[in-house]
Amino acid sequence: MNISRQSIYILSLSVLLLTFVLIFSFLVLIPNGKEYRLKRVEIKKEYKKLKQLSDFSYETSMTLQKLKADNGHIITAFATPFTSARFEKQHRGYFSSLKLSKLEKKENEDNFTVYEVNTTSEISSPKSFYNFLEAVNKSDWIVAVNFPISFKRDGEMINSSFTMKVYSNNKDKVKDSNTSGNL
Amino acid sequence: MRYSYIKPRKKTALSKDMQLLFTFFGVTLIMLFLTYGFLVFRDYRFDQNHTEILQEEKDLQASINMMKLKITSIENQNILSERVFTKNSVLKDSIHNLFDLVPARITLSQAQIMENGLILYGVTPNKDIYNFMLQAPLRSIFHRTYSSFYPLDNGWFRFVSTNYIDEESNDEYK
Numbered sequence: 387m388n389i390s391r392q393s394i395y396i397l398s399l400s401v402l403l404l405t406f407v408l409i410f411s412f413l414v415l416i417p418n419g420k421e422y423r424l425k426r427v428e429i430k431k432e433y434k435k436l437k438q439l440s441d442f443s444y445e446t447s448m449t450l451q452k453l454k455a456d457n458g459h460i461i462t463a464f465a466t467p468f469t470s471a472r473f474e475k476q477h478r479g480y481f482s483s484l485k486l487s488k489l490e491k492k493e494n495e496d497n498f499t500v501y502e503v504n505t506t507s508e509i510s511s512p513k514s515f516y517n518f519l520e521a522v523n524k525s526d527w528i529v530a531v532n533f534p535i536s537f538k539r540d541g542e543m544i545n546s547s548f549t550m551k552v553y554s555n556n557k558d559k560v561k562d563s564n565t566s567g568n569l
Numbered sequence: 570m571r572y573s574y575i576k577p578r579k580k581t582a583l584s585k586d587m588q589l590l591f592t593f594f595g596v597t598l599i600m601l602f603l604t605y606g607f608l609v610f611r612d613y614r615f616d617q618n619h620t621e622i623l624q625e626e627k628d629l630q631a632s633i634n635m636m637k638l639k640i641t642s643i644e645n646q647n648i649l650s651e652r653v654f655t656k657n658s659v660l661k662d663s664i665h666n667l668f669d670l671v672p673a674r675i676t677l678s679q680a681q682i683m684e685n686g687l688i689l690y691g692v693t694p695n696k697d698i699y700n701f702m703l704q705a706p707l708r709s710i711f712h713r714t715y716s717s718f719y720p721l722d723n724g725w726f727r728f729v730s731t732n733y734i735d736e737e738s739n740d741e742y743k
Contacts, residue, residue: 396586403594410601418608425615432622443629446636453643460650461643496649512668519661523654530653531660535682553649555642
């Protein structure tokens, strides 16, 4: 059998290149391909998870927006610093006279800062006090009229004294003008 | 002087067979390297996407946590304000009911409303009117009711009515 030298070169080169192709394919391409497939599945899962999180974030944001819109007055009321002068100005119509004592900081209640103010006032009839209690719920602050409440007849007028609790979520933001004197 | 009758053909290093071989393996190798390049690029992009997704998740989670805190805060504010508003309304109704409770013939001079009690000062034409028309309803509301009478010059009585709700059921009444 007579094989030419060129044929031997071609055969050797073919074997060499084929070996390289096979080694490259099996050692590099196939593992990389498998890794690619796994990563593709993984990244799809991550995108899905991200989308779920994004949807949840959107829903939470919508809930927050709705809560903010529905409770605008309350949020503002908790954030507004209490000023005795402004309170007196807003509610003087219900009383013949209204005096607010100095604000005192009380213990925190449900993580809100609570201030207490003693009030003495003069009313012409209990109806004025009922109107005041209705109006205080719509005022610029969250104010709870608290015990003890005292009514004492003084001629045609009724002297009343009561305590008010002012709730705030802004620590040390409550201003006290400590205004006293008949309005 | 010529030694051959045929014309010599040109000999090249790249014979037809070699060209075919190189073309075949060239195309194969190009395809392999392109595939490899594609895989490497995709791998790089996956890593990049993974980092981006993680960062985005982290940002979203932080934003969600922040919003949840705000929601909790607003809900707490809402609960507290509702409690305060209800308390004020109940207080208004309670005072209204208290003054409605007092019959026209009895005149109050002072009323002290406490967290667990009520003290009334006033004048009554006689003890029976007080006992039937004021003390009876007060007894139905309070656990302990004490009354003191002081006769006046005109035959009427000044009275002091002290009423208490016991501590254990105070919350229920409130």
